[in-house]
Amino acid sequence: MSGDVYAPEINLDRNSPIPLYFQIAEPIAAAINSHELPSGTRIEDELSMAKRLKVSRPTARQALQRLVDQGLVVRQRGVGTRVAPALIHRPMELTSLHSDLTRGGHQATTQLLDYVEREATDEEVETMGLAAAGTPITEIRRLRLADEHPIAVMRNLIPRELAPSAEELETGGLYEALRNRHVQLFSARQSIGARNASLEEARLLEVKRGAALLTMRRATTNEAGQIVEFGDHVYRADRYTFDSTVFTS
Numbered sequence: 001m002s003g004d005v006y007a008p009e010i011n012l013d014r015n016s017p018i019p020l021y022f023q024i025a026e027p028i029a030a031a032i033n034s035h036e037l038p039s040g041t042r043i044e045d046e047l048s049m050a051k052r053l054k055v056s057r058p059t060a061r062q063a064l065q066r067l068v069d070q071g072l073v074v075r076q077r078g079v080g081t082r083v084a085p086a087l088i089h090r091p092m093e094l095t096s097l098h099s100d101l102t103r104g105g106h107q108a109t110t111q112l113l114d115y116v117e118r119e120a121t122d123e124e125v126e127t128m129g130l131a132a133a134g135t136p137i138t139e140i141r142r143l144r145l146a147d148e149h150p151i152a153v154m155r156n157l158i159p160r161e162l163a164p165s166a167e168e169l170e171t172g173g174l175y176e177a178l179r180n181r182h183v184q185l186f187s188a189r190q191s192i193g194a195r196n197a198s199l200e201e202a203r204l205l206e207v208k209r210g211a212a213l214l215t216m217r218r219a220t221t222n223e224a225g226q227i228v229e230f231g232d233h234v235y236r237a238d239r240y241t242f243d244s245t246v247f248t249s
Helices: 020-033 046-053 057-069 097-103 122-128 166-171 174-180 199-205
Strands: 073-076 080-083 088-091 108-119 136-146 149-159 187-196 212-221 227-236 240-243
Touching (some): 020 057, 046 057, 057 073, 108 166, 122 149, 122 227, 149 199, 199 227
Antiparallel strands (some): 073 080, 108 136, 149 227, 212 227
16 A cells, blocks of 8 residues: 555566456455455556556556456546445335435435425326325425435435425435324335446446446335335445345245
């Protein structure tokens, strides 16, 4: 470690069939995965690495790119290469992202992007099982951050009479706010997918346009089977996974 820049001491075997870039990348990956290098640690640039290890600059660049492809480091113009925030694993349970992050030891914060009270469209009536078009609903959009890094853009539709206030949503999770209002959360039906980031999503999540995102659509119901909230969320695929347990029949 030189100052606050990590410069790995690596003994390269130039006679080995293992590519040099791989020999460089793997020890750095091991240091990151073992938590020797915490999130935010700056890694030396490819020019310095190439000169110090006596390899070509394309070899050093390929080593760093391998780490990027593994989601272990992030490279930003003007900032350099730094160890990426730890991948967040979320259990497949009826819990809010805010509580899952807090339980996992992360600092969860929220930026409220939109809070709109309006009438439901015909499509939303069908999606939410509402009585008729024009039923009052509240639409909210939030940016969720973990340890000051954006990980999800969340859009939710809630019957207006059940909706928490904007202030409640800025300081806690949606499910906690609903429970505080004595709203029953009994079960949910959800689907997980993937797609590419739009221009706005890329800006909010600090990824490139077209980057891979995980998607989740969830309809949460009370004991009577009525939908009390519908969520349509996107997550950074390089920082987020859904975990589940399956059983044999």
